[in-house]
Amino acid sequence: MGTDPSAAPLKTVPLDSFHRHHGAKMVPFAGYEMPVQYKAGIMTEHTHTRTKAGLFDVSHMGQAWLHGKGAAKALERLVPGDIQGLSNGQCRYTMLTNDDGGIIDDLIITKWEDKLFLVVNAARKDVDLPLIEAGTKGDATLEIIDDRALLALQGPMAAHVMHNYAAPAFHLSFMTAAELHINNIACHVTRSGYTGEDGYEISLPIDDAMEIAEMMESEPDVLPVGLGARDTLRLEAGLCLYGHDIDELTSPIEAGLRWTISKRRREEANFPGAARMLAEIADGPSKKRVGILPEGKAPARDGTAIHVPGGDAVGIITSGGFGPSVGGPVAMGYVPADMAEPGTRLELAVRKNMIPATVVKMPFHPHNYHRD
Amino acid sequence: MTTKYSKDHEWIAIEGDIGTVGITEHAQEQLGELVFIEVPDVGATFDQGDEACVVESVKAASEVYSPCTGEIVAVNEELADAPTTVNDNAEGDGWMFKIRIADMAELDDFMDEAAYKKYLKEIDE
The missing domain is CATH 2.40.30.110 (Aminomethyltransferase beta-barrel domains)
Known part of the structure; x- marks a missing residue:
């Protein structure tokens, strides 16, 4: 799964000692040593996320800011999603596509007044980020974020847990975001996830990630959850895993992701691979x-x-x-x-x-x- | 009855020319909760090292090898409906198949319990 034993030595995530302290079994994933499961095991971690709340470290994923008033318009040169139509604080799932209509990566974009917040897959960030930088040059400036961790709190109790720390998070609706303070630490919080459950993804400074992770883990309803259960949760939710269910040869239409392409974008047909995608929409893939x-x-x-x-x-x-x-x-x-x-x-x-x-x-x- | 262990973390309990085979407590711990076990057909014949069973955890499928050449004389049918029996009692109720051992000498290299425990300590380091 995105691993290559011949590649460079494995990188560790900022929460490495958190994982080991909580009994994680660490495995190579996308160039990082990541927790596949903790002591409870995949089955329990999965069920706990469905019934209460699971805490996931997804700091291996790529985070970036795309600065500039024209960032949304510029990014639309690379993705078929409607980015200009987003309100401030709204998130959208879309994908970078190639000229043949294949998928380079899928990503989540959050719109802010004069910038976009991007989260891309760990195994693809070295491909995506240079592509975004080059493709938006002149209209936007890419700032790669390498000093922040990313946590996901997922499950029906996630909102109750978040309410204790950052009350406004309780009122966010699905696929919206807010800059919130948890323990006086500035966090970028989106109500989103990769489990099919309600929940949040929390971007926060690496130096504070341990404190916040330990605090959330100590909540009675929260269990740390590894990549093993993350995979079973997203599979049951019908969500795509890049490199498996979508790749540079499959188109968003074949993948059942037509819903991510708005009427305006279809009419403009000005995104990479538009010809193939529009033909597939018209004739069926x-x-x-x-x-x-x-x-x-x-x-x-x-x-x-x-x-x-x-x-x-x-x-x-x-x-x-x-x-x-x-x-x-x-x-x-x-x-x-x-x-x-x-x-x-x-x-x-x-x-x-x-x-x-x-x-x-x-x-x-x-x-x-x-x-x- | 003597029980011997392989470096692949399988055990074989030998009684006469019949060996009862399963995976060790250490192996089940490593695999985690099992969700599916495919046992061989009674009457099937294997060479030593052939894939005889498949055990699947949530995460992955793993093979159980035949410890010796021989014919399958019985299988644990209950594992189809209750694969976690292996998690609960890997070296007892979680047995997988019984094989008629064609050549006892094939098991000469297997470890006794004390040697297997020492081996587990070595690989843990």
Whole structure:
């Protein structure tokens, strides 16, 4: 998962000692030593996030400011999302695309008066940030943030926990942000996440991250949660993992992310790969990302071939495993467009067995976002 | 009955020419909570080192190797519905299969309990 054993020595995250103190099992991920799980284990961490609150360290992700009054307009040269239409403090999910309509990365953008706050994937920041800098040159200035950590507090109790520290956070709605003080520390707080649950992502100075993490962890409703459960939570929520479910060859339309492209952007058609994406919107893409429910208990993992029942291989699983809240295996993958209807029967080649499976609507577990 | 251990963290309890095979307490701890176990078919034959079982945690699938050449004479059918039996009692109720040992000499290199415990300490360092 984004790791290359031959690459440079692993970097440590600012909360490294927090992880070890809480019994984390550390693994290489995107060039960093990251906690895959703590003492409680993936299953408990997953369930705890669904029922109470989980605290995640996602400091390996890339954070940056894009300064300038013209930043939103300039960034739209690189992404199909509507950035100019955002109000101050509003967040948006979009993706950097290439001229062939493939996805370079997916990212979250928060709009402020004269700047944008960007969060990109750890394994892609070395690609994304130079691209954004070059692509917005003259109209905006990129400032890479390397002195801040990023925590995520996720789950139905997250808002109650945040209320104790920064009351205004309780009233933020999904995909909005605020500059808030926690223990007199200036934090950039967005009501967003990658679990399907209500929650927050908190950007804060590295020097203060330990204090805040320990404080939140000491809350009775909060358990530290590692990357293992982060993956099962986002899979059940039907959310894409870059490098697996989306990559430089798949288009946002194939990936089912058409909803991220507004009418204005489609009409302007002035983003990289617009020709392919608009053609796919008009004629339908040749393949589509779908949810897949395997029968029985065997997980069908990333790379598993998808067959027509009794017939040829026609697609591939891009994320799959055991869904703790579903209580069985769940997967997503790409199938030909004419096999993408919910209810379509498939077979999955898991080792020597052909496992029957069905195309289903995602998410596998209902989203629990705070919308008002 | 004698029990022997492999460097792959499997155990085999030998009674006559039948060996009962499972993974060790250390192995289940490393894997974490198991969600799926695929046991072999009774009657299947394996060479030493062949993949005999698949155990899957939330995170990943791992193989259990046949400790010796032989024929599968019984499997623990209960693991299909209750894979966490292995987490609860890896070296007892969590056994996976029984194999008719074709050549006892293949198990000569396996460790006894004391040697396995020493091995665990070594790899922990």
